[in-house]
Amino acid sequence: MALDLYAGIPVTDYTVALKWYERLLGSPPTFVASDTEAVWELAEHRSVFIEQLPEHAGHAMHTVFVDDLDALVAQVAERGLDPAKRETYSNGVRKVTYRDPDGNEIGFGGAPL
Template identity: 85%
Template sequence: MALDLYAGIPVADYPAALKWYEQLLGSPPTFVASDTEAVWELAEHRSLFIEHLPEKAGNALHTVFVDDFDTLVAQIAERGLAPAERETYANGVRKAVYRDPEGNEIGFGGAPLQG
């Protein structure tokens, strides 16, 4: 079964959100769909977008699992953002949670430490 994902994040202050997500994700959007929507392709057929929807802003909850959790968290820190929370679950899976200025939550998860 083919899988495509187009996950949205509603924002009230689009220009500020655009800068913050560029800092979090480490690049400008893959494409700008309109004056109020920007899209980052995280992997083939898997995209994250922000859209100016003030009435819904601040309520997104997304978690993206990555192969190299430690490297990603370090790269984000080099760009000036620190996780609001860090968790390690009973099975060893780790998660770093970032919150944009409007309260939307983007988490990155990774496999347990080896060794």
């Protein structure tokens, strides 16, 4: 079965959010869908997008699992962002959560050390 993911993040101010997500994700968007929507392809057929929808902003909660969580956190820190929360679950899985200016949560998870 083929799998595609297109996960949305509503934001209040597109320009502010665009800059923040470029810092978090480490690149400009893969493409700009409109004047108020930008898309990053994280992996083939797996994308996250921001869209200016102030009435819905601040309620997104997404987690992306990565191969090297420590490297990702270090790279994001070099771009000036620190996690709002760090967790280690009872099974050893680790998660760091970042919050954008609207309070949307973008988490990154990684396998136990």
